[in-house]
Amino acid sequence: MLLLQSEIASILLNGLQQGAIYALLGIGLTIILGTMEFLNLAHGALYLVGAYVGLIVFQETTLTNGFLYSIGITSLGFDGGFLAAIVLVPVIGFGIGLLMERFVAEPFYDRPETDQLLVTFGLALIVEETIKNVIGGNTFQSIAPSTLFGVNVSQPVSLPFVGLFPSWRLLIIVITFFVIGVTYLAIERTDFGLVVQAGTRDSEMVRLLGIKINRSYSLVFALGAALAAFAGLIGASIQTISPQIGTTQALVPAFLTIVVGGAGSVRGAIAGGMVLGLIISAMTQTYSQWAQIVLYLFVALMLVFRPQGLFGTAEVGE
Amino acid sequence: MSSDAPEQSADATETEAQSTAAEAAAEAAAAHAEEAAAAVAEGDHLLSMEAVDAYYGQSHILRDLSMHVEEGEVCALLGRNGAGKTTTLRSIAGARPPDVRDGTVSFKGENITERSTEDISSLGISLVPEERRVFPNLTVEENLHLSDVARNWSNTFGRDVSMDHPGMTTAEVYEVFPRLEERASQKAGTLSGGEQQMLAIARALKQDTDLLMLDEPYEGLAPQIIETVEDAIEQIAEKGTTILLVEQNAVAAMNIADRAYVVDQGSIVFAGDSEELRADERTRERYLGV
Numbered sequence: 188m189l190l191l192q193s194e195i196a197s198i199l200l201n202g203l204q205q206g207a208i209y210a211l212l213g214i215g216l217t218i219i220l221g222t223m224e225f226l227n228l229a230h231g232a233l234y235l236v237g238a239y240v241g242l243i244v245f246q247e248t249t250l251t252n253g254f255l256y257s258i259g260i261t262s263l264g265f266d267g268g269f270l271a272a273i274v275l276v277p278v279i280g281f282g283i284g285l286l287m288e289r290f291v292a293e294p295f296y297d298r299p300e301t302d303q304l305l306v307t308f309g310l311a312l313i314v315e316e317t318i319k320n321v322i323g324g325n326t327f328q329s330i331a332p333s334t335l336f337g338v339n340v341s342q343p344v345s346l347p348f349v350g351l352f353p354s355w356r357l358l359i360i361v362i363t364f365f366v367i368g369v370t371y372l373a374i375e376r377t378d379f380g381l382v383v384q385a386g387t388r389d390s391e392m393v394r395l396l397g398i399k400i401n402r403s404y405s406l407v408f409a410l411g412a413a414l415a416a417f418a419g420l421i422g423a424s425i426q427t428i429s430p431q432i433g434t435t436q437a438l439v440p441a442f443l444t445i446v447v448g449g450a451g452s453v454r455g456a457i458a459g460g461m462v463l464g465l466i467i468s469a470m471t472q473t474y475s476q477w478a479q480i481v482l483y484l485f486v487a488l489m490l491v492f493r494p495q496g497l498f499g500t501a502e503v504g505e
Numbered sequence: 506m507s508s509d510a511p512e513q514s515a516d517a518t519e520t521e522a523q524s525t526a527a528e529a530a531a532e533a534a535a536a537h538a539e540e541a542a543a544a545v546a547e548g549d550h551l552l553s554m555e556a557v558d559a560y561y562g563q564s565h566i567l568r569d570l571s572m573h574v575e576e577g578e579v580c581a582l583l584g585r586n587g588a589g590k591t592t593t594l595r596s597i598a599g600a601r602p603p604d605v606r607d608g609t610v611s612f613k614g615e616n617i618t619e620r621s622t623e624d625i626s627s628l629g630i631s632l633v634p635e636e637r638r639v640f641p642n643l644t645v646e647e648n649l650h651l652s653d654v655a656r657n658w659s660n661t662f663g664r665d666v667s668m669d670h671p672g673m674t675t676a677e678v679y680e681v682f683p684r685l686e687e688r689a690s691q692k693a694g695t696l697s698g699g700e701q702q703m704l705a706i707a708r709a710l711k712q713d714t715d716l717l718m719l720d721e722p723y724e725g726l727a728p729q730i731i732e733t734v735e736d737a738i739e740q741i742a743e744k745g746t747t748i749l750l751v752e753q754n755a756v757a758a759m760n761i762a763d764r765a766y767v768v769d770q771g772s773i774v775f776a777g778d779s780e781e782l783r784a785d786e787r788t789r790e791r792y793l794g795v
Contacts, residue, residue, distance in 0.1 A: 378650075378654045378657070378658075381643065381647055381650065381651060381654060382651070382654060384640070384642055384643060385640045385642075385643060385651055387642075388640050388641065388642055389638055389640065391600060391622070392634070392638045392640070393651070394600075394621075394622040394623050394626070395598060395600065395622055395626055395631075395632050395634070396626060396651055396652060396655045396708070396712065397623050397626030397627040397655040397656075397659060397712065398623060398651070398654060398655045398658060399623045399658065400623075
């Protein structure tokens, strides 16, 4: 099949957009795995929480219904609400991350990996079932705002080489890359990041240098959780929302991302996310029914021929 | 290192045959330990270990081990592979495992047995571990900067780090190891074994260290590099930093140590100054194979 130039361009853009969400998820998972050697199967639950907080904000801020309508504010709408959610969701994720680290993860740091998997998987199920019971198991439409800062983001824009491309998706690329960039700088350019990077390789040696890495642990966990929740909000703005997405749209892709990128590597998570995003995007545009098969086959081949991933040095799970 | 493995197993059989002699030596050491205990009461020693029992899981590694290190000296802890040297250092540094189930470790008169690794490090004990353990994903400069981070964070979080021997600056450690300055922006993982050893020592020197513990600093190094590292250690010792040097290579260690302990099967079997150990052929042959 011959692809038009515009098709290739839109594969790239869609790939970047999906890849950025995978990267957000992968960064959180990989820094928690790398620093604390803690496998967090509840990572997808944080994505789920982010998506549903976004949904609740959406429901409460619409022009015809919800909390704001009931108290007489009818002019703000979800467009203002989405801005609120962009701030609120990472903060909530951060808080949940701190609590999770203290009460769920910390007691299990010295326990076998199977125990960590069981407790975090259990937590993921609890979150999923709670959402089913409280909000319902039904599927909701995605919750993209129609305008942001007065700019219409619901209409496609015309791009060179690409042609028409949804402006909201374009904006998502900008927002997510900004967040990824800030996170990357925080890890690469600050003392906190230096300790985290050192800790991903040899946390005992960091402690032997007199650095209280436990404090960094809570911060790392909270940061990872905030990124996952943020990814959930972004994901919810382009994909349907249901209680299963924590696993299908977040946990599994996050693991695939760090398998491709290399466990413990932030750069790897970014690169891994992009590679997977591009594969998905290319397959969806061409042979969409083969997308999942090709995706998993690719990751399986990575595991066989480059188990340390693109940027990792140790094998996953080592 | 691999070349002397067969020799070690031969020694082990020999040791078993002479276990009564070892016990006698251990008794002598125990007497020495009592003496040490008396001195601790007066707060004389920089570091002292009193009747420490340490375990790795179910294995009893350190058995009633007692030793002390005086301010300003270079003290060697010798013994063959598996004798308990590294376990001793890890017990002092608060690294777990081993699990210290009995006995006390004191530093500057303070009981540090139960203190965390971070606290013990902040109190002024630095460990240069056997495998060097520089951070391969960080540059030389970043590896060194971590010691500054440790100090800054300790200060920020309200710890009083008034040390007798404040750490060197990066410029000062580059004077000791000019090679590291040339490699400053290189990832530590790309350094040679000797350079990594220099970096591991340099990193410890940047800490506010009153007791520098070196675990087999010469292991796996080429002869000229050993000389460089040896010179550096001597330079550090001359500046008054107390050093506890663990070595399998007894000859190299005795070159720079004032005093030595010999450890075997987790207990001290010899304590004395380097001259005494040189003269004590039986101890050297039995426990050190030299």
